[in-house]
Amino acid sequence: MKENGQKVLEADHLVKIYRRGSEEIAAVDDVSLSVKEGEFVAFVGPSGSGKTTLINILGCLDNPSSGRLALAGRTVVDHGEALSEATLTKIRREIFGYIFQKFYLIPTLTVIENVMLPFTFYKKPGAENEVERILKVMGIDHRKEHLPGQISGGEMQRVAIARALVNRPSIILADEPTGNLDTRRSQEIGDLLKGLNQKEGLTIILVTHNPALAKMADRIIELRDGKIYDPAQG
Amino acid sequence: MIKIFNVAYKNLLRKKARSGLTIIGIALAAWVLVSLLGFNKGYESSLNRDIDNLGFQMIVTAKGCPYEAATLMLKGGTGLRYMPQSITEQISKEPEVEGVTAMLMQAVFDPNKGESGGYSAYLGVDPATFPQMKSFLEFKQGSWFTNSEAMEAVLGYEAAELEQREVGDLLLITEKNVEVKVVGILKRTGTQDDGTIFLPLKAVQKIFGIKDELTGIGIKVKKDANIAQFEEKMYKLPDVQVVSLAQVKQTIMTLVSTAKVMVFSIALIAILISVVGVINTILMSVMERLQEIGILKAMGATAWDIFKLIWIETLILCISGGIIGAALAMATAKLTEVLIRQLLPYAPSGGLVQINLPLVILTFGVVILIGLLSGVYPSWKAGRVRPLEAIRSQVE
Numbered sequence: 148m149k150e151n152g153q154k155v156l157e158a159d160h161l162v163k164i165y166r167r168g169s170e171e172i173a174a175v176d177d178v179s180l181s182v183k184e185g186e187f188v189a190f191v192g193p194s195g196s197g198k199t200t201l202i203n204i205l206g207c208l209d210n211p212s213s214g215r216l217a218l219a220g221r222t223v224v225d226h227g228e229a230l231s232e233a234t235l236t237k238i239r240r241e242i243f244g245y246i247f248q249k250f251y252l253i254p255t256l257t258v259i260e261n262v263m264l265p266f267t268f269y270k271k272p273g274a275e276n277e278v279e280r281i282l283k284v285m286g287i288d289h290r291k292e293h294l295p296g297q298i299s300g301g302e303m304q305r306v307a308i309a310r311a312l313v314n315r316p317s318i319i320l321a322d323e324p325t326g327n328l329d330t331r332r333s334q335e336i337g338d339l340l341k342g343l344n345q346k347e348g349l350t351i352i353l354v355t356h357n358p359a360l361a362k363m364a365d366r367i368i369e370l371r372d373g374k375i376y377d378p379a380q381g
Numbered sequence: 382m383i384k385i386f387n388v389a390y391k392n393l394l395r396k397k398a399r400s401g402l403t404i405i406g407i408a409l410a411a412w413v414l415v416s417l418l419g420f421n422k423g424y425e426s427s428l429n430r431d432i433d434n435l436g437f438q439m440i441v442t443a444k445g446c447p448y449e450a451a452t453l454m455l456k457g458g459t460g461l462r463y464m465p466q467s468i469t470e471q472i473s474k475e476p477e478v479e480g481v482t483a484m485l486m487q488a489v490f491d492p493n494k495g496e497s498g499g500y501s502a503y504l505g506v507d508p509a510t511f512p513q514m515k516s517f518l519e520f521k522q523g524s525w526f527t528n529s530e531a532m533e534a535v536l537g538y539e540a541a542e543l544e545q546r547e548v549g550d551l552l553l554i555t556e557k558n559v560e561v562k563v564v565g566i567l568k569r570t571g572t573q574d575d576g577t578i579f580l581p582l583k584a585v586q587k588i589f590g591i592k593d594e595l596t597g598i599g600i601k602v603k604k605d606a607n608i609a610q611f612e613e614k615m616y617k618l619p620d621v622q623v624v625s626l627a628q629v630k631q632t633i634m635t636l637v638s639t640a641k642v643m644v645f646s647i648a649l650i651a652i653l654i655s656v657v658g659v660i661n662t663i664l665m666s667v668m669e670r671l672q673e674i675g676i677l678k679a680m681g682a683t684a685w686d687i688f689k690l691i692w693i694e695t696l697i698l699c700i701s702g703g704i705i706g707a708a709l710a711m712a713t714a715k716l717t718e719v720l721i722r723q724l725l726p727y728a729p730s731g732g733l734v735q736i737n738l739p740l741v742i743l744t745f746g747v748v749i750l751i752g753l754l755s756g757v758y759p760s761w762k763a764g765r766v767r768p769l770e771a772i773r774s775q776v777e
Contacts, residue, residue, distance in 0.1 A: 206679075208768050208769040208772070209769045236678070236681060236682075236683050237681070239678075239679055239681055239768075240680070241681075243679075245676070245679045245680070249672070251772075253391070253392070253673060255391035255395050256388065260387075260388075264388070264677070264680065265680045266382050266383070267385050267682075267686075268681060268683070268686040270382075274382060275382065314680075
């Protein structure tokens with residue numbers, strides 16, 4: 148982590164309420180936090196503690212019911228009101244790279260085509276070189292002409308990570324990236340993320356149940372019932 | 382970089398059977414459409430050509446059913462009615478008339494023809510007037526008769542092939558046990574003349590024992606004549622009826638229109654089925670890939686990008702179906718013609734189904750329109766999906 152890095156993400160009093168009939172459930176309950184550039188943050192906590200909801204709000208995939216969210220100093224959500232969908236699309240494209248538990252690779256596209264997929268929808272100079280470089284960094288360049296069905300689960304997740312990296316995002320959001328992998332492959336993916344954080348300076352925000360993966364982070368934030376849990380306060 | 386078209390194309394490869402069946406559905410609709418439009422065009426032009434090649438604009442026959450008369454005039458046949466030959470002279474005196482030609486049609490059953498026998502049509506024509514009226518007829522071999530009473534025959538192209546006769550050969554008229562000499566064989570005309578055996582009028586009258594009687598008189602009207610007025614005059618003649626070729630055309634087109642409406646309805650139903658099929662296929666495909674669509678949106682794809690992707694998939698299905706359908710229509714034009722001939726009360730000779738480039742382009746236009754319209758709803762539905770809802774759609 149860069150010492151005294153700038154804040155790339157700031158969340159103030161974020162709340163997300165779901166309604167089930169007359170019942171209101173606060174999936175995220177008054178969460179405030181900030182993440183510095185180059186930081187590796189892991190969210191942990193039991194199932195239903197609001198980790199995924201929070202990371203989706205931080206990644207502009209979901210709107211909070213109230214609160215404020217700023218990215219690199221720019222307010223994107225204020226009092227629960229988000230910017231237009233078009234602006235949010237641009238922000239997702241330019242700032243974030245998303246990694247999910249499921250890989251969501253297109254089975255009829257080869258590894259390299261899957262990684263190139265974001266550039267189908269927008270052009271970026273030097274994109275092809277970047278794809279080749281990232282495939283090498285991910286250690287899957289020798290598999291680039293294979294279809295997803297022809298590679299292992301660990302390799303598939305590497306492809307998904309490569310796809311999240313090609314647009315050179317400043318923040319990687321990873322929701323249970325090792326949830327579908329065995330211990331050895333989970334360790335490999337963890338090492339890879341740590342390497343990207345340390346060597347490429349990427350900010351990584353991670354949700355995981357995997358304690359070994361969480362330990363790799365610079366900071367671990369535990370959530371309970373939608374709130375940040377401070378062991379000191381209980 | 383991977384193009385949006387490649388992504389769309391490869392998406393369709395995921396469910397090959399489903400995509401294939403949808404393409405077949407569209408191909409069938411396109412096939413029906415091309416064949417139908419081809420028939421619409423081909424039938425009318427063949428009918429016009431048949432009528433033009435008669436060489437006269439009006440025909441006078443003995444009184445009877447006008448539909449029968451129309452059919453006999455174009456197709457030949459049995460069950461003929463006769464009228465006195467003297468009418469010929471009477472008609473030729475009319476000022477509107479440029480020329481008349483007397484005809485006597487006879488049909489003889491030949492048990493040796495084909496597998497189970499068939500009719501041979503003998504048309505007695507006046508050697509002095511008929512060749513003039515049909516000046517466009519060309520000879521493959523020989524020429525017209527040597528005199529007006531000669532026991533000679535001129536064979537249409539197909540009649541010569543069927544009878545396996547050449548100029549100089551003898552031809553037996555089976556029922557009458559009379560032999561005539563073949564003096565000429567016509568080139569192919571694409572009309573009923575191809576299957577006709579022409580003899581001098583007097584020879585036919587002699588062979589069949591018909592004295593001073595005719596089955597028809599062809600009338601060529603002067604260019605500046607008032608045809609309607611002349612028709613009225615002809616109606617006044619006793620025991621004959623006048624059929625103008627405009628009437629014949631109208632009659633036939635009326636008879637055919639019922640069949641056309643039926644076929645048009647079938648085409649419309651086929652198109653509707655294919656539209657529903659396309660919408661169903663694409664919608665299912667969108668629903669199955671909702672999570673992927675969510676990921677694409679999370680990667681920065683806009684609603685319009687997703688709309689385009691799904692729309693291109695629809696267009697690929699429709700264009701593929703259109704190509705296959707058009708090719709199928711061209712390949713099976715002959716078969717379609719055979720089927721249509723069985724459906725219609727009268728079918729002119731020559732190509733009934735004419736498929737050409739403008740028609741194929743028109744069909745493509747219709748198919749693409751089907752694609753564009755069918756794709757709108759699934760594409761719009763996919764485009765407006767919110768990324769998180771889509772990603773969650775099957776996870777939870």
